[in-house]
Amino acid sequence: MHGGAADRSGLINVGDEVCEVNGINVEGKSPADVLQILQHSEGTITFKLIPADPKGGARESKMKVRAYFDFNTDVDPYIPCKEAGLSFTKGEILHIVSQDDPYWWQARKEGDRNMRAGLIPSKALQERKIIHERLSMADQKKKWVLDTINGGCIGGGGMTCLPDRSLAKDPLCGSLAALNDLGEDMASECSVRTRVKKVIYDAAESDDYDREDIATYEEVVKLYPRPELPRPIVLVGPPGVGRNELKRRIMELNPDKYHTPVPHTSRSPRPGEVNGKEYNFVPRELMEEQIARGEFLEFGEYKGNLYGTSLESVKSIIRSGLTCIINPHYQALKMLRNPDIKPYIVYIKPPVFDILKSTRNAAFAMSTFDETNSRGFTDDEFNEILRSSKRIEFLYDHWFDEIIVNDDFKSALEQLLEADHKLKTEPLWAPAAWLQ
Ligand SMILES: Nc1ncnc2c1ncn2[C@@H]1O[C@H](COP(=O)(O)OP(=O)(O)OP(=O)(O)O)[C@@H](O)[C@H]1O
Numbered sequence: 170m171h172g173g174a175a176d177r178s179g180l181i182n183v184g185d186e187v188c189e190v191n192g193i194n195v196e197g198k199s200p201a202d203v204l205q206i207l208q209h210s211e212g213t214i215t216f217k218l219i220p221a222d223p224k225g226g227a228r229e230s231k232m233k234v235r236a237y238f239d240f241n242t243d244v245d246p247y248i249p250c251k252e253a254g255l256s257f258t259k260g261e262i263l264h265i266v267s268q269d270d271p272y273w274w275q276a277r278k279e280g281d282r283n284m285r286a287g288l289i290p291s292k293a294l295q296e297r298k299i300i301h302e303r304l305s306m307a308d309q310k311k312k313w314v315l316d317t318i319n320g321g322c323i324g325g326g327g328m329t330c331l332p333d334r335s336l337a338k339d340p341l342c343g344s345l346a347a348l349n350d351l352g353e354d355m356a357s358e359c360s361v362r363t364r365v366k367k368v369i370y371d372a373a374e375s376d377d378y379d380r381e382d383i384a385t386y387e388e389v390v391k392l393y394p395r396p397e398l399p400r401p402i403v404l405v406g407p408p409g410v411g412r413n414e415l416k417r418r419i420m421e422l423n424p425d426k427y428h429t430p431v432p433h434t435s436r437s438p439r440p441g442e443v444n445g446k447e448y449n450f451v452p453r454e455l456m457e458e459q460i461a462r463g464e465f466l467e468f469g470e471y472k473g474n475l476y477g478t479s480l481e482s483v484k485s486i487i488r489s490g491l492t493c494i495i496n497p498h499y500q501a502l503k504m505l506r507n508p509d510i511k512p513y514i515v516y517i518k519p520p521v522f523d524i525l526k527s528t529r530n531a532a533f534a535m536s537t538f539d540e541t542n543s544r545g546f547t548d549d550e551f552n553e554i555l556r557s558s559k560r561i562e563f564l565y566d567h568w569f570d571e572i573i574v575n576d577d578f579k580s581a582l583e584q585l586l587e588a589d590h591k592l593k594t595e596p597l598w599a600p601a602a603w604l605q
Pocket of ligand 1: 410529535
């Protein structure tokens with residue numbers, strides 16, 4: 170292990186061949202056999218080695234990654250040696266020091282310079298675990314449907330059938346509970362979708378595509394602030410959580426610093442509307458062509474007219490040296506997260522139901538689920554906000570640079586201003602791919 174006793178002694182190197190341990194010939198023996206001998210040895214241990222080519226010694230890798238999952242060495246059923254494992258939580262930065270083994274990499278936590286390296290699952294191993302997890306979940310759902318039908322639970326005498334939640338305890342099924350909740354959410358979403366939005370946006374990519382992505386590790390580097398090209402702030406969150414209000418207020422506080430792109434529309438200007446101010450008015454055919462070419466971050470149709478935000482409008486604000494602030498539909502994240510834009514993604518999270526309801530009611534907040542915006546939120550709508558927040562977190566939380574809980578509005582705004590200050594003054598971890 171990097172940083173372990175053998176490594177620190179400087180006497181044993183990667184590639185050395187072990188011939189004898191305490192005088193016992195171990196040629197042809199497996200590593201497990203040699204470990205047995207070591208476990209039964211006391212005091213000084215003597216190795217007889219054939220040294221590897223001194224010039225061919227393994228160099229410590231400099232790769233840093235952000236972990237996109239939690240790993241707990243105490244509960245992992247596959248780790249060859251629990252004591253040698255390195256537990257971590259989602260979002261932590263790990264310094265990968267060795268990828269020699271295809272299944273178990275060696276890593277240190279960023280900043281822990283003196284710490285001995287520990288074993289972590291390799292990308293390939295973690296991907297296999299996730300695929301296994303998804304397959305067992307699909308099997309479980311199939312089994313549940315069959316059991317339900319065979320057991321006569323559908324319409325059967327008031328009996329309630331629920332999927333077996335105990336599976337969530339299996340370490341390989343760690344996110345099963347989240348997925349089950351999600352399944353229920355999707356079913357219940359249908360019942361709440363009676364709302365009419367002012368503008369219904371569609372993004373080019375679908376959620377299902379994103380769910381196919383297997384998030385394990387992402388190589389990261391420190392990105393230094395460039396005042397001439399400020400990174401845009403992207404506010405994501407469930408509809409109705411308050412992203413628009415936060416964007417409006419931050420721009421009101423600093424009109425010379427923050428800008429938001431002017432949306433495009435295919436509808437004709439109304440009296441008094443100026444092209445490039447309220448909207449960029451474009452002919453429908455042109456907007457359709459631009460959408461087909463993938464030039465729109467998000468788009469949708471409302472009352473026969475197209476509306477959307479173009480990628481170019483975001484880029485032109487960045488080039489002007491102003492901080493672009495946008496609150497797109499969460500499906501636009503995939504398109505935004507690229508080296509040209511380098512977004513700083515802030516997730517606006519709703520507080521728990523009681524606080525969500527009391528803060529919004531106290532502020533006489535207007536429901537964004539109501540087309541006329543003339544009434545408060547209903548309990549169903551608060552629940553819908555919470556349900557869609559769970560869904561967004563499940564799909565995209567590994568991309569969030571910052572999470573702000575929007576309970577008290579003033580404090581949420583302060584946190585957003587602090588986040589922007591950090592963005593402008595500190596080097597922050599970002600995907601290495603953005604610099605290549
Ligand atoms: N922390 C808060 N406390 C009280 N009211 C709030 C808070 N945050 C937002 N609101 C109010 O909630 C309502 C909805 O906010 P907003 O329009 O910003 O939501 P949104 O996330 O942009 O939703 P949509 O994407 O559906 O337009 C507004 O009336 C806003 O003033």
